Amino acid sequence: MRILPRGRRKETVILFLSTCSVLGFVKLNSVIDAYPRRSINLEGASKAILLNKNYTPIMIQNSTKRIKTSVNNVTFESTSSKSLLQLVTKSAHSETLKSSIQSPGSTEFTLNFSVSAALQYGHFRPQKGFLTIGIPSIKRERFNYIYKTIDSLLANSSPEDKETVTIVIMFNDDDADWNNERALNVSETYDEYIQSGHIQVITLPPQLYPDFNLIPRTYNDSVERLTWRSKQNIHYAFLFRYCHNISDFYMHLEDDVVAAKNYIQDIRKYKRIFMNNWFLIRFSNMGFIGVFFKSSNLLTISDFFLLFYAVQPCDFLMNIIAKIKLQEKEIRFRPSLFQHHGIISSLKNKKQLIVDRYFKGTKIVRRKKYYNLNPPAEVDTTMVVYEEYTADKAYFINEKYFWAISPQKGQTYTVVLKEQQTLKALVIVGAFPTKKTDYIENGEVQISSSQHCSDWIKLGELTKGSFDTSKVKNPDIAILLRNITCIQIEVTKSQSNWAIISELVLKLNEEKT
Structure with missing residues (x-):
């Protein structure tokens, strides 16, 4: 045709x-x-x-x-x-804006857009700025990176930068109470920047989403993943509309990144941003981090994301629209100005361990092996702890570890689970890569199904501070790992060397290995 x-x-x-x-x-x-x-x-x-x-x-x-x-x-x-x-192309700062899309086989989806409903804290400056930084944030299971991200952006920009840059933080979880609580907390923590107009905090108004179970799946994604990435596209489209008229340029970040020193000045010095023959510039080597546009294109991108929200993931859509806009070759600034530091994704059971090796600042080196999301528990020890290297550092996700001063016979490291768990495996990692001789030299691993952590059953002994149930030669090991309430490491012989437990990993029975 x-x-x-x-x-x-x-x-x-x-x-x-x-x-x-x-x-x-x-x-x-x-x-x-x-x-x-x-x-x-x-x-x-x-x-x-x-x-x-x-x-x-x-x-x-x-x-x-x-x-x-x-x-x-x-x-x-x-x-x-x-x-x-x-597809409505009114100003993003119109009081009310609705875009309706009826996807084949699904209920009608309506994007509700209202500046007064979205803006919770902060205000618009009287003059258009140089750059708007958009940061969407959604709940992650028992983890939150947004404050480290904001601190990094503030610490690595100058007072002059802050006068021409606006940071828009959007809390867009389905849990409205969580959105409001986070928005309030950020406003109180960064009140100075809220008052100056440097930071705006918005929340996504309630949305009536389509039935994602009825939408054709692409890339063989599960319904859960399709729902997650489709909502992400819708949320980004909302953020683009909101930000389109605040500054001359717009840059998209995620809520789990850190910035390089003087990142705003580096962007200003990059001569290509003041030329006309580009649509998209990348200031990071990873995904949808550091993606840089002219604000005049934000409504177009928003419309495009709304049109294909369920067909392609956001980074694929971005590559496609760049080609439609006749940018044949990728434009990427190096060294990268933003580094991804988050581990737990907003998609359930997904972890992101990759980092940007081209980052301008200090490299993040992943020194742990598992970064496992363990079930809720109380963690304690009778060993003498060195400074901030407390017992919880080995159990919960972070870059540090548990470090004890010269463990003595009879001292313990104990995990008390909030709920009974049936385990597929129990793994303990001893010495840290930078301190390979620091580990519990003699110790045994014990478990209990008692509510009071009594009647301990010995699973095995540590080998150079480490332990793995998959290597235990006991045909009843699967039975022993049922209905666990407590886990304990007991020192069986005193030592002069300090000892590290890097990770204690509980792989639950329903998890994939």
Whole structure:
């Protein structure tokens, strides 16, 4: 189906919608040749959405030779179903804005946008700034990185930078109480910057999401992962709309990063940002961290994310729209100005251990092996603890470890679980890589199913401070690991050397190895 004259093809991308599914892109000259093409079988009248040079949505319905068009608010019908697509391009600082998308086979999704409902703390400055930094934040299981991220951004920028930069922190979890509590805490912690306009704290107004169980899965993702990444796209689209008119440029971060020293000055010195022939610049080597746009493009990107929120993950969408905008080659600043330091993802049971090796600042070296998310527990010891290297450092996720001064016979390290657990494995890692001789030289591992941590059962002995139930030659080991309430390491012989426990790992029975 040829719709446009040959000369205008580079200004237009054709997106085909059938009555049953979003089918994807049709070839845009050679711009998106790298992406897989899909066969197209349309029932009834052919339908297309065109995005012109300014990415204003235009609907075209082709019935034989007749072409009908309408602009912005679009409703189109077929004999078998009805679909609705509204992409609204009003100012992001309009009081109320709604974009409705009815995905095939799902309930209607409406993006509710209201500045007054979103902005909780802070204010807009009278003049447009240089840069807006957008940081979405969602609840992670028993972990929170946002304060370290904010501290790093503040510590590594100058007072002059703070006058022309706005940091927008968006709490966008499904738990509204969590959002409000975090927003209040951030406002109290950083009140000086809230008052100056350097920091704004917003929350995502309640959204009525589609039924993700009914949306076709892509990349063979589970429904849980599809839901997570689809919501992420919707949340980012909201943040883009909110930030589009605050500054000349926009940069997207995650809530678990640290910044390099003088990162704002490095961005200003990068001459390419003041040129016109780019759409996207990356100031980090990882995912959706340090992604830099012109603010004038934020509404376009927001519309694009809303259109394909359930089809592609955010970083894939970003690569696609960059090619649509005719940026063939990636533009990446090195050294990277932002480092990923978080471990626990907002997606349940997902861990991120990778770091950016091109980071300008101090390298983060992962010295632990597991970074396991253990079940809730109280951790204590009768050993003499060295400074801040307390007993909990070996059990909960962090970069430190438990360090004891010359353990003596009979001293213990004890974990009391909040709830009984059936374990698949119990692993203890002794000495730290930088202190390989510091470990409990003689000790045994014990477990108990008693509520009062009595009737201890010996599982085995430490070997150079380490232990792994998978190496225990006991046919009853699986039975012994049922309904555990307490775990204990007991020193069986005094030593003069100090001792480290790097990690104590409880692999629960339902977990994958």
